[in-house]
Amino acid sequence: MAKPRSTTAAASIFLGPATCVVLIMLVSPLALLARYSLDKFDPSELMIEAVTSANYARFFTEAFYYQVMRTTIGVAALVTFLCLLLGLPLAYRLARTTSRWKSAWMLLVILPLFIGSTIRTVGWMILFAKSGMMDTLAATFFRSHVDLMYTPAAVVIGTLSVNLPFMVITLQSVFEGIDTRLEEAAQGLGATPGRAFWRVIWPLSLPGIGIAAILSFILGMNAYATPVLLGGPRFQMMAPLLFWEFNTNSNWPFSAALAFILMATTLLLTTLANSIIPLRYRA
Amino acid sequence: MRDNILSPRLKRRTVLAGAGLLAAPSLIRPAMADEQIILGTWGGDYQRLQMENIEMPLVRKLGIETVPDIGDELPRAAKIRASRRLPRGQMDVACVQAVQAYALAEEGLLEELTPDKVPNLAHVQAGLSTPTFVPHIWSPQIISYNPERVKEPPTSFGDLLDAKYNGKVGFPDPNFFYVMMAAGLFGSGSASDFDKAKEIALKLNSNGLRLYPSTDAGGPPFKTGELDVGVMWLARIAMWQNAGIPVAAAFPKEGCILYVSGMCVPKNAPNKAAAFKYLNAMLDPSAQLGFAQNMGYLPTVTNAPLTGKVAQQLALPSPAPKLVVPDFAVTSKALPDIADWWKKSIQHT
Incomplete structure (x- = not known):
């Protein structure tokens, strides 16, 4: 069996460097972070080597951290829901259009990704600020004031604008992969377009929709610049809190524990979502 | 039918020679300063003004070039702490606030600074410096x-x-x-x-x-x-x-x-002699006045009196x-x- 052995060796040669890069660049920092999360914090020594669960216990015993996690999950879930609501019809239309402008529409969707999310957030700040564009327009046409800066609504809108292109791109490729003849067959058998979508396209696209939703949810859970700039200091989410502990308090052990708790919560919720949705449809 | 994409006047060899000439400057090594120091600093206006008021007019003349390591203060302090056991640290000069400098000094991580090393320390206003910290602005x-x-x-x-x-x-x-x-x-x-x-x-x-x-x-x-x-x-x-x-x-x-912000030198700085020269230039009256005029912070030395509009604003x-x-x-x-x-x-x- 010389051939399979040589194939395995060749595959190892090709996969080896990539595996090494992943191990060095991803697994090693995580392992280091895991070790730090078990250390003790001291204001003058910073980290004292130890094996303690105190950093994790602190998170689970103080209501403040629980509330911050609840806010983070709430924002991520709401943004994901809104992304689905707005992104689904847009992606479906883009996938099914035969217009010669299709590439242009796609470019318009992707265009915001050409600019960093922080820079885009600065644009939202100009729109939302007191005496900003929205406030001025509202004062001119409705004689009222709109002051969205440093509100939860501003954070949701800002995060939505960051996540929506990812959702649309993912869903568009999912719909592209579903044969249009299936819809035509359903309609040929008497189904209305809506019913054909619901009974044929929706179940087929569900795994892809799940992936798009998970992508949006993960991005929402880890949002940093948008909550800081649009939510202000009083709006607490996990990523800014983690950075505060690292940057302002220099409490590396606790911020490492927060990072793992955030990662574990995100992983748990996405796994749950992934397992629940297909079951519902199988029934 | 064209058998050559290049026009008759533009031969392949001519194009290659031209491209070679155009690329030549990038192959010639630029004139290098005698020494380099790594400057841990904030970005934005502060770093720009450091370049305009300290490095270009004063430090470059001494044959020293800075390599800026831009970031926030606490990650910078964390780098000094993380590399405390290394014989060669990652920074020659670190820009920090006085509170942070005090904490680093308490941990024994900073080089002592005296007028022998930094002659312009003799002009620093009383109460702003510590034995390991040179105030830049206040x-x-x-x-x-x-x-x-x-x-x-x-x-x-x-x-x-x-x-x-x-x-x-x-x-x-x-x-x-x-x-x-x-x-x-x-x-x-x-x-x-x-x-x-x-x-x-x-x-x-x-x-x-x-x-x-x-x-x-x-x-x-x-x-x-x-x-x-x-x-x-x-x-x-x-x-x-x-x-x-x-x-x-x-x-x-x-x-x-x-609010006092300044600079310090980690004990394991790779190029301490050049770092001291940089600190001395930072305390030069012309550099101090440049920061007052552009950022509104007061000079930390007694030999840089303010005049004009900035003197009125900061009086x-x-x-x-x-x-x-x-x-x-x-x-x-x-x-x-x-x-x-x-x-x-x-x-x-």
Whole structure:
């Protein structure tokens, strides 16, 4: 069996460097972070080597951290829901259009990704600020004031604008992969377009929709610049809190524990979502 | 039919020769400075002004070139701490605030700085430097107010608690620790009395205190009418005035906490001799005046008197206000607890 052995060796040669890069660049920092999360914090020594669960216990015993996690999950879930609501019809239309402008529409969707999310957030700040564009327009046409800066609504809108292109791109490729003849067959058998979508396209696209939703949810859970700039200091989410502990308090052990708790919560919720949705449809 | 994509006049060899000539300058090594130092610094205007006022006119003449390592102060301090056991550190000069420099010195991580090493230290104003820290800029913390809306300027931190300012008091959140020191100074006469400061901060918060995520974000609310009064560095007031924001400074009668920022040299700096030369250039009167004119921070040396508009904007009132240098031994230890309390009791309510 010389051939399979040589194939395995060749595959190892090709996969080896990539595996090494992943191990060095991803697994090693995580392992280091895991070790730090078990250390003790001291204001003058910073980290004292130890094996303690105190950093994790602190998170689970103080209501403040629980509330911050609840806010983070709430924002991520709401943004994901809104992304689905707005992104689904847009992606479906883009996938099914035969217009010669299709590439242009796609470019318009992707265009915001050409600019960093922080820079885009600065644009939202100009729109939302007191005496900003929205406030001025509202004062001119409705004689009222709109002051969205440093509100939860501003954070949701800002995060939505960051996540929506990812959702649309993912869903568009999912719909592209579903044969249009299936819809035509359903309609040929008497189904209305809506019913054909619901009974044929929706179940087929569900795994892809799940992936798009998970992508949006993960991005929402880890949002940093948008909550800081649009939510202000009083709006607490996990990523800014983690950075505060690292940057302002220099409490590396606790911020490492927060990072793992955030990662574990995100992983748990996405796994749950992934397992629940297909079951519902199988029934 | 064309058998050559190049025109008859433009032969392949000509194109290659031209391309070679165009690429040649990139292959020629540029003139290098004799020495390099790694400068851990903030980015933005501060780093630009360092380049314009310290490096280009003074340090380059000494054959020294800086390699900026741009970042926030705490990650910079963390780098110094993380590389404490290495024989060669990652930085020659680190820009830090006095509070952080004190903490690093307490941990034995900083090189001692004397006039033998940095001759211009002889001109530094008394009380601003420590044995391991050279002050670069300083500014008193004052009460900021909108002179168009506040006809009677505040005279004390206590005025911020006046009910007429409910919902109209605010400041940038990153300055919280200095505001807490100002509250303690007003409450009991001690900038280190954080128990008293907490009481005052809670009352201020219940009156509708406004917090902004960055220092820059603290200026425009005076223009939009969102803020009437606040707490800020005198230097920022000058910058905001220059930007057309209606804001003025009032010096609290109980005293002004001093913001002091400067530079230090880690014990394991790879090129200490060049680092000392950089610090000396930083204290040169021309460099100090450049920062005062462009950033509004006061010179830390006695031989750089201000003149003209900047002197008017940054003038301290007469009689001179009480200037309070924080007790760094207390503040560096109290910071983590106060930061935690601030996050949970002020920001989150």
